[in-house]
Amino acid sequence: MGTILLYTMLRYQLGTKLGILPFEQELWNFWIPFYLPFISFWACLGKRVRILKLKSLKNKYISAHQALILLMVLAMSPPMILSQKYLDKVPHGLIEIDDFDEIKNHQKEKFFVINQFDVDKGSIVEGFSTREVMGGKYSRARKYFYVDMLYPFKNVSGVWYGIEYSKNINGKKDNKELKQVKETFYRTSKDSFISQNLKEVKYFEKLNNSYKRSRFLKAINKNRPLVNIDSQIILIPKMRDYKNRTGISLGWIFGSYVIGCVCVLIIIAIPKLDKRLLTKFNNN
DSSP states (O other): OHHHHHHHHHIIIIIIISOSSOOOHHIIIIIHHHHHHHHHHHHHHTTGGGGBOOOOOSOTTSOHHHHHHHHHHHHHHHHHHHHHHHHHHTTOOEEEESSGGGGGGOTTOOEEEESSOOBOGGGOEEEEEEEEEOOOSSSOOEEEEEEEEEEEBTTSSSEEEEEEEEEEEESOOOHHHHHHHHHHHHHHHHHHHHTOOTTOOSEEEEOOSSHHHHHHHHHHHHHOTTSOGGGOEEEEEEOSOGGGSSSOOHHHHHHHHHHHHHHHHHHHHSSOBOHHHHHHHHHO
16 A cells, blocks of 8 residues: 555656656556556565465476566556556546637646537548557457547637547458458548537546557647647547546545455465575574
């Protein structure tokens, strides 16, 4: 719990409040919380787990004691990741504005209610991108397709109404089949965007530095190469109530933490102690 609280406080102060560390959201929300427990466990328990009697693994890349710490990390990573997804949404209030220029006065905020707006449907911007996650011994390769559609808001420059469509497929497909899947997905996504009721919005979320925002900016840059790409503001329409913005409750976070602690205790309790190594550890 100390690691979660310390990381959360540092992120809020340096990332959210002061903006000193403008990392991508994926790094803040997943990769750092995933690896931080490993560093914490290794620093605190790296020497202590060696006094446990463990059978050798038939794997030259990882020892039994390292595998034990990895199991602890996998048990404690979920509450770390859930807490950061929660923090990503909670500190920001809902700002009501009448003029789009007001958004520029709230650089560190991300949720807005816009009372009156209209978009230029004749200036649609489209983007298509793919990402592939390689498979391993126990998992298949997975391809992700993204269609990013945008309309510029009227009476303002550099502010966009954007919607993301995504699809993923498992396994290998030949080029002809893959091309057909991509074309069908692109066509249905564009049709859905064009037929979208743009006024049916509870509030907007402004995209901060993230993989999603970089895709939208890439689409804008491809269609509008002369614009200042870094100054563009992407607003994502949200149809759910603002109070449901996190999708995660504190109960889930604390529940996953308790489950993780129980798992760690079980992992430690099962192996027997090596008395010789225990004596050596106590003497040192």
